[in-house]
Amino acid sequence: MPTPYLLLFFAVLAETIGTSALQASNQFTRLVPSVLVVVAYGLAFYLLGKTLAFMPVGIVYAIWSGLGIVLIAAIGYFVFGQTLDLPALFGISLILIGILVIHLFSKATGH
Numbered sequence: 410m411p412t413p414y415l416l417l418f419f420a421v422l423a424e425t426i427g428t429s430a431l432q433a434s435n436q437f438t439r440l441v442p443s444v445l446v447v448v449a450y451g452l453a454f455y456l457l458g459k460t461l462a463f464m465p466v467g468i469v470y471a472i473w474s475g476l477g478i479v480l481i482a483a484i485g486y487f488v489f490g491q492t493l494d495l496p497a498l499f500g501i502s503l504i505l506i507g508i509l510v511i512h513l514f515s516k517a518t519g520h
Contacts, residue, residue, distance in 0.1 A: 413463035420456035421473055423449045425480040432489060468517050475508045 427449030434442035460469050485491035
């Protein structure tokens, strides 16, 4: 995996950790998850900015937001007990297909 994709992967991972901590912070009433939100989002945006040196912003943001949605939906389901109905699962699968199309077929990603 080329360096821009590694940077983007870790940016998405940090953003996912930050969003999960946001849920766990109980509206910023719990200190440790609240601090984790700030640190994780800071790291996520730093890595996202580094990724933009190699890839176009539209492609980076499409992958960033799409993977973030999929990961947070999975975490919401498995960790926080939130339910996903058939339309939600269908929509998430379309997001994954879109990410794959961008990665496999777009010349704008520079792979």
